[in-house]
Amino acid sequence: MEILLIDDESGFLELSKKRWEKKGNVRVDTTTSPKKALGKIDQNDYDVIVADYKMPEMNGLGVLEEIRDKGYRIPFIILTSRGGEEVAMEALNLKADRYIKKSTDPEEQFEMIIDTIFGKP
Numbered sequence: 001m002e003i004l005l006i007d008d009e010s011g012f013l014e015l016s017k018k019r020w021e022k023k024g025n026v027r028v029d030t031t032t033s034p035k036k037a038l039g040k041i042d043q044n045d046y047d048v049i050v051a052d053y054k055m056p057e058m059n060g061l062g063v064l065e066e067i068r069d070k071g072y073r074i075p076f077i078i079l080t081s082r083g084g085e086e087v088a089m090e091a092l093n094l095k096a097d098r099y100i101k102k103s104t105d106p107e108e109q110f111e112m113i114i115d116t117i118f119g120k121p
Contacts, residue, residue: 003027047075049077
């Protein structure tokens with residue numbers, strides 16, 4: 001499984017990559033730049049994209065909108081610590097596959113994301 005993780009917090013990227021790759025047969029590609037992510041999507045075959053909502057260059061919904069406009073139907077998960085129902089509705093309208101609120105408990109958050117990626121309800 002190939003996962004692209006986009007988040008402006010490099011610590012979150014490092015922890016997530018380490019944790020998810022322990023699941024076995026998983027490769028996690030990371031970037032703090034939404035614009036670089038768009039280039040990576042054109043050059044790689046990802047099974048899922050996980051993107052933070054709020055980032056400096058472009059928010060996660062902007063990334064989602066651009067990849068959907070290009071015709072990609074890669075499963076897309078939006079993560080956010082900010083944003084309410086309007087962000088969730090916009091994400092779903094843009095064909096996000098899942099919207100997950102970041103948790104104050106990192107273990108709970110990792111498990112929720114892992115369950116979503118690896119198919120647990």
